[in-house]
Amino acid sequence: MIQAIGLTSNPRKEFPPAVDDVSFEAHSGRVTALLGAPGAGKSTALRLMLELQQGRGVAYFRGRPLHRIAHPSREVGVLLGDVPGHPARTVRGHLRMLCAAAGLPARRADEVLEVVGLVSLREARLGTLSRGMDRRLGLACALLSDPHTLVLDEPADGLAVREGRWLHGIMRAHAEQGGTVLFTTGDPKEAARTADRVLTLEQGRLVADQEAADFSRTRLRPRVAVRTPYAARLEALLTKEARTARRSVEIVPEGGNRLSVYGSTCAEVGEAAFRHGILVHQLADEVGDMGPVPAMPPVAVEDDQEWADHATDSEEARWFETRPTATEEPRTSAFAPPTVTEPRAPASAHGAAEGDAGAGVVRTTLATDAEHSDPAPPPSARLSEARPSEARLSDASDVDSEPFPPAHPSDADADPASLSSDHPSETGPLPPSPPLPVLPPPITVRSAPSPLRPLRYELRRAGGVGTTYVTAAAVLVSSAVMAVVLARIGHTPQPRLLAAWPRELPLPPAAIGAGLLGAIAFGDEFRHPALAADRGTVPRRLGLLVAKLLVAAGTALFLAVLAVGCDLEVLYLVYGPELISVPADWLPLGASWVGLVVGCAWAGVLAAGVFRSTSAGLAAVVAVPLLVVPLVQKVLEGSSVRSAIGFPMRLRELVMVQWPFGGERYLEAVARAVVQPVGGALLLSLTALLGAYVLTNLRARVRG
Numbered sequence: 001m002i003q004a005i006g007l008t009s010n011p012r013k014e015f016p017p018a019v020d021d022v023s024f025e026a027h028s029g030r031v032t033a034l035l036g037a038p039g040a041g042k043s044t045a046l047r048l049m050l051e052l053q054q055g056r057g058v059a060y061f062r063g064r065p066l067h068r069i070a071h072p073s074r075e076v077g078v079l080l081g082d083v084p085g086h087p088a089r090t091v092r093g094h095l096r097m098l099c100a101a102a103g104l105p106a107r108r109a110d111e112v113l114e115v116v117g118l119v120s121l122r123e124a125r126l127g128t129l130s131r132g133m134d135r136r137l138g139l140a141c142a143l144l145s146d147p148h149t150l151v152l153d154e155p156a157d158g159l160a161v162r163e164g165r166w167l168h169g170i171m172r173a174h175a176e177q178g179g180t181v182l183f184t185t186g187d188p189k190e191a192a193r194t195a196d197r198v199l200t201l202e203q204g205r206l207v208a209d210q211e212a213a214d215f216s217r218t219r220l221r222p223r224v225a226v227r228t229p230y231a232a233r234l235e236a237l238l239t240k241e242a243r244t245a246r247r248s249v250e251i252v253p254e255g256g257n258r259l260s261v262y263g264s265t266c267a268e269v270g271e272a273a274f275r276h277g278i279l280v281h282q283l284a285d286e287v288g289d290m291g292p293v294p295a296m297p298p299v300a301v302e303d304d305q306e307w308a309d310h311a312t313d314s315e316e317a318r319w320f321e322t323r324p325t326a327t328e329e330p331r332t333s334a335f336a337p338p339t340v341t342e343p344r345a346p347a348s349a350h351g352a353a354e355g356d357a358g359a360g361v362v363r364t365t366l367a368t369d370a371e372h373s374d375p376a377p378p379p380s381a382r383l384s385e386a387r388p389s390e391a392r393l394s395d396a397s398d399v400d401s402e403p404f405p406p407a408h409p410s411d412a413d414a415d416p417a418s419l420s421s422d423h424p425s426e427t428g429p430l431p432p433s434p435p436l437p438v439l440p441p442p443i444t445v446r447s448a449p450s451p452l453r454p455l456r457y458e459l460r461r462a463g464g465v466g467t468t469y470v471t472a473a474a475v476l477v478s479s480a481v482m483a484v485v486l487a488r489i490g491h492t493p494q495p496r497l498l499a500a501w502p503r504e505l506p507l508p509p510a511a512i513g514a515g516l517l518g519a520i521a522f523g524d525e526f527r528h529p530a531l532a533a534d535r536g537t538v539p540r541r542l543g544l545l546v547a548k549l550l551v552a553a554g555t556a557l558f559l560a561v562l563a564v565g566c567d568l569e570v571l572y573l574v575y576g577p578e579l580i581s582v583p584a585d586w587l588p589l590g591a592s593w594v595g596l597v598v599g600c601a602w603a604g605v606l607a608a609g610v611f612r613s614t615s616a617g618l619a620a621v622v623a624v625p626l627l628v629v630p631l632v633q634k635v636l637e638g639s640s641v642r643s644a645i646g647f648p649m650r651l652r653e654l655v656m657v658q659w660p661f662g663g664e665r666y667l668e669a670v671a672r673a674v675v676q677p678v679g680g681a682l683l684l685s686l687t688a689l690l691g692a693y694v695l696t697n698l699r700a701r702v703r704g
Contacts, residue, residue, distance in 0.1 A: 002026040002149060002180055007048045007057035009041075009204075018044040019055070020204045026182045026197075028148075031175045033195035034184040041204040042184035043080075043153050050078060050151065061149055073102055077142030079152045082134055086465050086528045087127025091118055091137055093464040094126060094530065095144065100456035101531060102145050108440075112140040115440045116170075132163035139170060143440055150174055152183040156190060168194045169437045177439060192216045224261040224269050227282035231257045234278050238264070241272060257281075454547035458521070461530075462551055467520060472559060475513030476566050482509060483567040484574055495589050497571075497579065498564050506625035510563040511600040514556035515621030516614075518604025521548045523614025545693070548605050556601035560594055592679065599682040600624075606689035610696060620689070628681035 007022040019041040026032035036042045049059035051066050058065055061075050069075050085094045095109035113119050116136040121129070129137065135155060142150055150171065156164035171181045171194070185191050191198045191212070198215040200208035208219065228234055235251050238261060242249035250262040261269055266283050273280050462468050482500040486492045492502070501508035507515075525531065571579045583589055600621050608617030 001028050001062055002032075002049070002182060003060040003063075004045070004049055005058055005060075007045055007055065007059065009044050009048060009053065009055040016204065017055075018204050019048060019201075022057075022201070022204070022206045024199050024206060024209060026180055028180045029175055029178050030196040031171055031181040031183070031194060033191035033198045034182065034201060035186070035188060035191045035198055036184070036201035037186055040201040042186075042201055044204075045201070046080070046151055046153050046182075046184065050076070071102070071145070073145040073147065075147055076149045076151055077145065077147035079135075079138045079142045079150075079155055081153065083126060083138045083141060084529045085126045086524060086530075087125060088465045088467075089126055090123050090464070091126065091129070092122040093460065094137070095140060097457060097460040097464060098141060098144055098530065100453065100460050103453045104145065108144060111440045112144055115143070115438060116140045117166075131158050132160060135159060135163065135167065139167065143174075146440065147179075149180040150182070152181070154185060155183050156185070156187075164190075166437070170439070173437050173439050188215075188220055192220060221262065223286050224264055224266050225282060225284045225286045226259040226261060226269060226273075226280060227257055228259070228273070228278060228280045229257050230278050231259050233276075234273060234280075235259055237276055237278070238269065238272060260286075454541070454543040455550065458544075458547040458551045461524070462517075462521065462555070468517060468555070471513055471517055471520075472555075472562075475509050475559060476563060479509040479563045480566050480570040483571055487571055487575055487579055494579075494581070494583055495593075498567050499593060500563070500567055506622060507596075507600065508563075510560050511597050512618075512621070514552070514559055514597045515600035515604040516618050517555055517559075518548075518552040518601035519608040519614045519617025519621070521552055521605050522608035523612075523617055526608075526612045527614065545605075545609065548609075549602055552601040552605050553598045556597045557594060560597040564593070595679060596682065599679075599686060603682065603685055603689060606686065606693050610689060610692045620685070624681050624685050625678060628685055629678055632681045632684065 003025050005023050007019050009017045009019045011017045018039075022041070022045055024032075034042050034045065044053065047053040048055045048057060049066075051059075061069065064075075066072055066076065083094070089097075092109055092113065095112060096106050099106055099108050110119075110122075113122055116139055118133065118136055118140065121133060124133075126134075126137070139152075139155070142152070152171070155167050155171075159167065168190075171183065175181045175196075183195075185194075192215055193212075195212050198208070198210055198212055198219075199206060200210075200215075200219065208215070210218070226234065231253065235253065238249060238251055242264075248263050252260045252262070254260055266285055270280065270283050479500040482502065483497060486497050486500065486502055496502070499508045499510070568580050603621050603624060604617040606617075607620030608614055611617065611620070
């Protein structure tokens with residue numbers, strides 16, 4: 001259950017707040033729609049609930065605010081727009097990465113993929129997915145942790161009818177299992193046929209909180225749907241009679257031979273058509289808005305062959321040929337809303353038939369006769385008798401791209417006795433409702449918090465795209481080429497030759513590449529915020545930072561060793577063995593080399609985390625030798641009256657323990673690397689970046 005209390009966004013300058021004192025409840029086991037026109041404040045309300053935006057008010061999810069929930073993804077599944085994933089990552093790799101971050105087994109990704117029908121696209125790149133497939137993936141991410149609540153922002157916006165019906169079926173299945181579903185929409189028809197309760201927002205304020213049946217009766221616009229081969233003649237006739245009677249009647253041609261008449265009734269339209277001898281194929285009361293209606297084939301329920309003779313559309317003629325007879329089970333369009341067939345009047349020239357169901361409306365059919373014309377019951381009477389769930393369309397469908405089952409009458413769940421007495425059907429008992437889509441199996445075992453969870457996530461993040469491999473290959477190639485060029489020119493010391501580091505460059509290729517990979521580690525979290533889909537900002541947890549530093553250090557160490565190895569091999573192949581001799585002081589040189597590359601990687605990680613950008617992280621890495629090193633050199637240029645000679649010996653005397661494996665030598669190598677200008681500048685930069693990262697983290701927590 002969701003309880004939103006006093007949600008109010010912060011106003012900007014002279015503009016009023018986008019959301020002003022909105023309070024509502026969304027109950028478990030029900031689908032709740034937040035309806036409003038563009039700019040009404042629907043998305044802002046969701047962001048305030050999820051604590052993604054600054055404002056006043058609070059939202060409780062089963063009695064707890066979101067920041068008090070230890071694992072928010074296990075309580076609330078969120079779909080806000082497109083999936084924020086790297087376009088080069090595969091569908092399966094993206095889900096497995098999120099599984100690692102949430103501490104879920106990797107097989108959970110395959111289970112969810114099977115439910116949302118993306119098994120055949122599991123190796124597809126995110127950047128190649130269509131909008132419908134992207135929404136399926138977004139719903140898979142929301143269902144990954146088996147949440148109790150689903151919060152979806154415009155989930156069916158821009159989707160085809162088939163994809164929208166599938167999505168609504170998933171929402172209904174989740175609610176049927178006891179979950180809470182809250183979604184936003186700007187389509188009143190979608191809200192009426194999908195939700196159990198409709199909340200209406202206008203200019204940031206909640207103006208209505210109604211059951212779906214009451215919403216359909218009071219908030220949607222009633223109309224009369226007419227289908228006739230003489231649409232233009234009937235339109236002119238109705239307009240003339242309304243003008244003569246001084247009545248407000250609006251007639252909207254819907255294309256082809258369809259008319260929508262607002263401000264009139266089925267009886268009035270049918271009597272006017274009968275008086276002037278106009279053939280009518282369909283006459284039905286509808287409840288809906290004036291939005292665009294997809295042209296779908298009608299459902300014929302009249303046995304008069306004259307309908308087929310006048311059908312001009314080949315699709316309509318084919319549909320008429322396949323309509324049921326009196327002994328067949330009724331067939332309904334896959335896009336037809338639930339209807340109830342009323343008792344047919346005696347044989348007449350104007351039979352009532354239910355027409356285009358693509359409008360997604362609630363309707364009551366009426367047989368019209370000039371002499372035996374009973375007034376149709378208003379839509380409100382029919383809706384007041386039905387349960388809220390009976391006033392919406394059935395959105396169930398197969399989840400793996402199978403044809404949709406035909407829509408069934410809305411009263412399939414009602415008492416058969418009452419149906420047979422109140423609404424007798426000529427074709428026998430109504431068919432059962434289609435099954436709802438199958439949701440992923442629940443997670444029965446909750447894994448305990450593990451320090452390896454962010455490490456697994458970072459490994460899958462770094463290895464899931466080709467950026468790491470392309471960068472490493474570019475570093476190795478450029479390092480080998482530069483080593484060959486330096487050897488040809490000569491006058492380059494052996495350590496710089498093996499590192500491919502000319503004096504004209506601030507850093508060697510391996511250090512620049514390691515810094516770039518470190519900057520990408522945090523920069524991609526802001527550019528493609530996979531972890532921020534339900535939290536708004538990239539999490540700054542200490543475990544995630546440590547995981548990124550460890551992975552960046554391992555990658556940098558591997559790159560440093562591999563670069564030197566490739567340089568040695570290339571120099572041997574080109575110039576022979578005279579250039580591959582190992583220096584006598586290889587240990588301190590190796591420590592300095594590894595420290596330089598790893599330090600650059602860490603500087604990239606911390607700078608990208610502080611400045612929220614990959615380019616800023618790489619700029620910070622390059623700024624160390626260009627800006628910080630000259631400052632350190634200027635400080636060290638002054639005369640010194642003290643010396644640190646004998647530091648390792650004094651340290652051994654301090655701890656009073658024999659260093660194992662000659663540890664004092666390694667410590668001395670580290671000390672020499674630190675006192676060098678580049679090493680000291682890098683250490684100073686890392687300290688400053690780490691302090692800035694901690695301060696920004698604390699500041700974000702205080703604001704939250």
